[in-house]
Amino acid sequence: MAKTILTGLYWDNSQLRIQVSNDDFNLLVHSDTPAIYTYGGVDYPIYNTGYLRQGDYNHYLCILGDTYGTITVEYYDDSRHEWRNVGTYNLSQSDDNNGLWFTKTIYNISDVKVFGIYLEANGFDDIPGFTSPQEYYDYITNRYVQYQWTSVPAISGKNGILSLTMIKDDKIEDGTTIHQVLPEDNIERYTAQSNMRLICLNHLVNEWFIAAESGLNQLQLRYNYGGTNNDILVIEFKIRNHYGEGNNQYYADVYSGQIYQPPSLDGERDAYLAFIIDEENEVAQFDPVTHYRVAESTPPLFGVDYGYLQPTDQQMAAVYYFLKGSPEEIDEDDPYADGIEGDGGDGNPYQPQDHLGLSTKPTKSGLNLGIVTLYNPDESELAAIAQFLWSDDTLDNFKKYFNNFADNIMCLYVLPVTPDAASKASKVFKVGNLASEDSSLQSVDYITDRYADIDMGSFYIKRKWDSYLDVSPYTKLEIYLPYCGTHQLNTDEIMYPANSEGYLPVESESDIELKLNYRVDLVTGNIVATLFVNGENRYQFTGKCGMSVPLTGANYNNMIQGAITAGAGLAATIASGGLTAPLSASAAVSGTVMAQKPEVYRSGNLSGDVSMLGYDTPYLIKTIPSKPKLDKQEIYTGYPSYKKDLLSNFSGYTEVIEAHIDDVSCTSAEKDRIMTALKGGVII
C-alpha cells in the first residue's frame, strides 16, 4: 500500500486541497463556502490571521491519510495570486492542534478521494448566562429547526444504504418509507418549519426527543436540553437500520453516541455526523464532530473536534453495512456506479415492482336472471330429470311451445369441480316455463356463482447450485396443469424472483413458493390457471374441463367431431415438438452440449373432454444440470470473481483481468512480466 503523506493543505474557496506525497487530490467541502468570514458585521478574509481556517465554521473539514507526517499549510493570497506558506506542522495522533483541524487517521485507506457526506443540525444557540431553560426558550423563540442535509451522490438509495434523496429532502420526516408500518411511526418528528421554542416547551426538561430523522434507514438526531453541568444541548446521533420482513420488522441501532456541548464556548453550535467515502465508495470513516474554539480572539477561531466520540471498529463495520449492504450485493446490483452524475452507467438499483394478485371475477354472469339455470343435480335427481324430460306429458307440453326441447336443455356434462356450497341454492327444476311436479325435483341444487376458484395447492422449490447453473439455459422448468397441458416456464424468473423492491433474492432466501389457483367457468368449463411465484401472479394458462354427456344426436356428433379435432391437434403438437425442437446455438461454455438437448412437448393442449382422462394433479418438472464433484476445484482454476479489490484481499489461485501495478518499483520489463503472470494466474 502506498503511503500517503500529507504535504500540503490548501484552502481555496470552496475547496480544501490536500497535496500528498505522490498525488494531488481534492477534498470537496460541500457548501457554498465563502472566502470571507463574517463576524460581528465585519468581514475577515480567511487568510489574514495567519491561521488557515474555514471561512465559515458551518463547514466540515477532514484530512485523510494513512500515516502521520509533516504537513505544510499554505493559503492562497489573492493579492499576489500565489500560495503562501503558513507553517509546517507535525501531525501526531494526539494532535488536535493549534487551530488546525486534522489529526485523523483513516482506516486502511490510501490514495483517498474524499466524498464527505454529512448532515448537520443547526438550531440551538448556547449563550452563557442563561439561568433557566425558560430563559433559553425565550431566546430561541423565533428560531426554527434547520436541516442542512448535504450529500454527494457517492451512495445511492439502495437497500441497506442511506437514502440521500431522503436526506436531501427537507421533508425528511415525510418519507414514504417502510418504517411507517412500524410502531416507531408514532415517534414525533419535527419539520423544518417547527418553532424551537414550541418544541422545547412541549417537552420535559431532560427529555429526549427526536429532532430530525431521515427516511429509509432512519438516521436520526436526538436532542436533550436542560441536563446537568450547564449542558443545555446534548446531541445524540443514532444510525438505525431496518431488519426483518413481514410481521417481524424492527429497527436496531448500528451506532449510537452522544455529543455534549462544551460548556465554555459561545457562539452557535453545530454538530455533524460525517461520512467519509473513499474512492472505492466504501465508508472510510464516520465521525460525530463538533466545532470548538481554538483561540480566544475576536473573532473567535473555531476548529473541528473529533474528540468526543470515537466509534469502535465494530461500529464502523456496522455503519459500513448500513450504508453499503454486503460487498457482494453492491457488486451485483450496481456494478457501474461511480458516484458521478451525468456520465451514465450509474443506473438506479432501486427498481420497485407492483404486486400482481388474483384477477377479479367478472361481475356479470348471466345466471339467475331467468334466462338459464345451472343445475347441479345428483345422480338420482338426474334420473328423475330424465324421466321428466322424456315423459309423454312433458313432450306434449314442449311441443306446444318448442319445436325441439334441446333448445332449452342446453348441455349436460360432468365437471371435476366441486361447487362451493356457499355458491349453491336449490329450487324446483324447470325447463323454460315448465316446472317439474316430480317430488324429487322440488329442491334441486343450482349454481349461483358461475365462477369457481379452486386452490390447487403449492410447494416450495430451492435452487440446486445457487449459481448460474440454476437459471436458463442450464435449468429448465415445465409445469403440467390438468386440463391445460404442459407449459414451459421462465426459469430465471422462477428461480430468482425479484422482491417487491426489485432486488434479487439473497442466498438465504432460497425457498421459492409456487402456488396454483384454478378459476373455472362452470357454464363453459373454461379454466384459467394462475401460477403465483412467492405470492405474485406470474403466469396464466387457459384450458377447458368437463366431459359432455350427449343429449341429442347432434350433441353426440359434435362431441365426436370435437374429439377427433382435439386428437389431431395433440398429435400435431407432439410431432412438431419432436421434429422442429430447436437445437440451441446460444449455449454458453458450461453445459454447451447439454443446452442443445431438444425440447419435447409432453402433453400439448390437453384440454376438453379427453382431459378428464388425464392425470389430475399439477406438477413441476425440473431439469437441472448434473455437476461432477471436482474436489477443491477452486485451488486449480479458481472460481469467477469479477471483483475489484486489493490483491492482498484475495488468496489462493488468482487470475486478474487487469491490475494497476503503478506503485511497484521495478523495471518496465518486470512490470510486463508481472502483468503476464497475473493474467495467467498466480497463487497468493
Place this chain on the structure above:
Amino acid sequence: MTITLRKCISENNRLDKVFVDDADKEYTGYLREAADILTPKIKIESSDDLSQYNYAEIDDFNRKYFCSIQLLQKDIWELDCEVDVLSTYATAIKGCYALVKRTAKKNKINYHMNDGVFYTEQRQIVTYHAFKKSGEFAKLGTENYFLLVAGG
C-alpha cells in the same frame, strides 16, 4: 555480493515461495563479468553439490530468481537465472488493486458469473414436484359432478 541458493518446492506462479528447510547455501564473492539483472548468468566455484538447487536470492540485485544450475567443470557451477517477479515484488503486488477474474477466496467468488469453470455432465437430473394441499397431492377431478344448463 552474496548469493543465497535455495531449494524451492513451490509452483512458479506462487507469490510466497516455500523452500526446503535448512538447505540454503550462501556464497559471497564478486562479479567478474557483466550480468543482466533480470537474467544473470553467474559462475560459482564450490565443491558443494548444487545440482538440486533451483532458486537464488541476490541481495545486491534486490531480486529473487529461478535458476537452473549446470556443472561446467569440477567445482565450477553456472547459475542461469531468471528473475522471479512475483516473489521479488510480492508485497508491492499485494498492495495493488486488480480486477480479478478468478479466485479461490471464498468471499470473493461470484457464482453467478458464467465463465465456464463449472463443468456439467451431459446427463441431467429431472425431478417432479407435485402441488400439494395439506400434504396431499392436489387434485382436480377426484370427484365429479353433473352440471345441467337449462333455459329458464
